[in-house]
Amino acid sequence: MSKQRITALGLALGFTLSSAFAAPGKAPTNPATDNEAHIEQAMHNPKARAAGKRAAFLCVYCHGEDGSSVQENIPNLAGQNPVYLLTQIQKFGDGRRNDEFMSGLIKALKEEDRVNMAVYYSTMQPKTPASSDAALVEKGRKRYLATCIGCHGPKAIGSHSTARLAGQRVSYITEALANYRSSKSPRTDPVMTTVARNLAPDDIPAVAAFLSTLK
Ligand code: HEC
Ligand code: HEC
Structure with missing residues (x-):
């Protein structure tokens, strides 16, 4: 095929594809509101929770039965805000957040599984142990x-964008704050990195101890 023909074919194909996909009058999509809409829809789908539980068999080894972690430095997913969960899963999938185990696993999941898992975990209750150091808990409070x-939030249940912290593992909160502070960690966030850098080193164990006592 001549060079000209290839160019003509490319143009024609490009034209057909772009006209097929351009939805006239549709506003550009926003990932944050898309996530809210997908979760909202799945919350009203009676099959989503069970489908999420089935897909979560891949996650039990680290995040525990029903999303209550039984290992240090691994977060509870139980009771977490579903939109926050979905957003973090997407961050592992596209490299905005990195973990040697999570990143590969997450890339293999379809969007529908991601949404269903987020819904499933959000309906569970975290069950990890609370700190018993009363003085440290009071300082953290x-x-x-x-x-x-x-x-x-007043009960640390978070929001679509900020994460539930109530009932989270002490070791995970401590590590997450250390990661935000460090310039070497792959996890940065313009807000949390500033917050974490402004904490005194002994505030971190205190606030983590306090958060572990909230239900
Ligand atoms: C081999 C262990 C392992 C497996 C299996 C695993 N995870 Fe994780 N997960 C982790 C670790 C470790 C972190 C914390 C990483 C970090 O701090 O960046 C994490 C973090 C997360 C987070 C972020 C939570 C938060 O509070 O920000 C989500 C969401 C998550 N995992 C979902 C899943 C899902 C869904 C599966 C199953 C498809 C899964 N994980 C399987 C180890 C694992
Ligand atoms: C101005 C708003 C803001 C303030 C103040 C704030 N946070 Fe956050 N926090 C966020 C946002 C946004 C995220 C999600 C960032 C991301 O996607 O990584 C977050 C995430 C976190 C996480 C990660 C949770 C997880 O499951 O991985 C921890 C831990 C955390 N914050 C602790 C704290 C602590 C402790 C304080 C007070 C010392 C604090 N934050 C103050 C906005 C805030």
């Missing part, structure tokens, strides 16, 4: 009320 409450 004061720090939480002064610095974190505005975004993570």
Whole structure:
């Protein structure tokens, strides 16, 4: 085929494809509102939760039965905000967040499985142990009320964009804050990196201890 013919074919194909996919009058999509809409839809689908539980067999080894982690440095997924969960799964999938185990596994999941799993885990209750160091918990409570409450909420149940922290593992909260602080970690966030860098080193174990006591 001549060079000209190839160019002509390419143009024709490009034209047909772009006209087939351009939906006239449709506003450009926004990933954050798309995630909210997909979760909202799945919450009303009576089959989504069971489908999410089936797909989650891949996750049990690390995130525990029903999303309550039984290993250090691995987060509970139980009770987490479903839109936050879906967003984090997408971040592992596209490299905005990295973990040697999670990243490969997540890339293999279809969008529908991701949505169903987020719905399934959000309906569970976290069951990890709470800190019993009363003085440390009290110090952490004061720090939480002064610095974190505005975004993570009075009961630390988070929001679509900020994460539930209530009932989360002490070791995971500690590591997540260390990761935000470090310039070497793949996990950065413009807001949390600033917050974490402004904490005194001994605020971190205190706030983690306090959060582990919330249900
Ligand atoms: C081999 C262990 C392992 C397996 C299996 C695993 N994860 Fe993870 N997961 C982790 C670790 C470790 C982290 C924390 C990584 C970090 O801090 O960046 C994590 C973090 C997450 C987070 C972020 C939670 C948060 O609070 O930000 C989500 C969501 C998640 N995993 C979902 C899943 C799903 C869904 C599956 C099953 C398809 C799965 N994981 C399987 C180890 C695992
Ligand atoms: C101005 C809003 C804001 C404030 C204040 C804030 N956070 Fe966050 N936090 C966020 C956002 C947004 C995220 C999600 C970032 C991401 O996607 O990585 C987050 C995520 C986190 C995570 C990761 C949770 C997980 O499951 O991986 C931890 C831990 C955390 N925050 C702890 C804290 C603590 C402790 C404080 C107070 C010292 C605090 N945050 C104050 C907005 C805030």
